[in-house]
Amino acid sequence: MEIKKLFDGEKTVFSMEIFPPKKPGTIDSIYSTLDGLSGIKPSFISCTYGAGGNPADTSTVDICRIIKEKYDILSIAHLTCVNNTKEDIDLAIELFKQSGIENVLALRGDINDKVEPKDDFKHASDLILYLREKAPWLEISAACYPETHPNSETAAEDIRYMKYKEECGAKHFMSQLFFDNSDFYRFRERAEIVGIKSPIEAGIMPVTSKAGILRMVSMCGASIPQKLARLLNKYEYNEEALKDACINYSIDQISDLIASGADGIHLYSMNKPDVAIRIYQAVKNLL
Ligand code: FAD
DSSP states (O other), X not given: OOGGGGGSSSSOEEEEEEOOOSSTTOGGGHHHHHHHTTTOXXXXXXXXXXXXGOOOOTHHHHHHHHHHHTTXXXXXXXXXXXXXXXXXXXXXXXXXXXXXXXXXXXXOOOOOTTSOOOSSOSSHHHHHHHHHHHOTTSEEEEEEOTTOOTTOSOHHHHHHHHHHHHHHTOOEEEEEEOSOHXXXXXXXXXXXXXXXXXXXXXXXXXXXXXXXHHHHHHHHOOOOOHHHHHHHHHSTTOHHHHHHHHHHHHHHHHHHHXXXXXXXXXXXXXXXXXXXXXXXXXXXXXX
16 A cells, blocks of 8 residues: 555544554454554554564564454554564565565664664664665655654754655654644654655654653653643542543644644554544544
């Protein structure tokens, strides 16, 4: 499926991300997540691969095949390269072929202090070029960073490498989570200035726990604006109130992004269908 076609119409694309069950051998539990999400009609669902530096296995491809075959939804398999050799990527390509997976999010991957990176791929752009050569039938997406990737010295440098990923063959971008839409709007302007033409989806993560989101932002470098910090502090010890307040926060963010013409909303569902459904119900008529 040509990913750019999803963005041809007037409507804002709505997509979601899930992750493989954490316990090995429990892949069947993904059905309850996917059944729970079935009230939503996303343009695609993507599935992470070894996120947080965790060991990766074939569950990403298995889940993407289930999304496609059982739920009839386009799936995008995440694939990282920093801990993989060319032979590992060849195996992944073979698995994609066998499982009918045609869409990949090509990533460098999180660097894990305990795992020595392999030498074959340094950046997502190396993986994109390799996939283009070895599997030209794959549609490639890539990641981008409204608040600039923490490894980049400057926003200008980061956006140049984003443009390079497009030149290498990325047809679509999914953004890192952010909580202040003005960060996304400034980033979108930078992308426009360097001539990036591919659609950019805005990554929205609903917060459900203060400790969880603090851990997440410390890993990915996103910032927490005052408005969200106030909610986290006020409802820290009231789980239901925190959930309600933060769902409303995500709905406000998404409504404003749609009104400002965002190409797409990529919802980090965190495998929590009840939260994703509440958000989708509130914004579906705006898309
Ligand atoms: P790159 O594009 O390689 O960028 C990393 C840094 O290098 C940036 O500072 C960039 O500006 C710079 N750079 C880029 N290209 C070059 C180049 N050619 N030469 C020199 N410098 C360069 N991680 C997982 O492990 N599994 C997942 O499933 C996963 N899913 C993700 C989904 C989304 C939507 C996003 C936004 C991130 C995801 N991540 C995942 C996290 C991601 O792996 C990390 O953010 C990682 O640190 C960078 O990956 P990247 O592909 O953006 O890297």
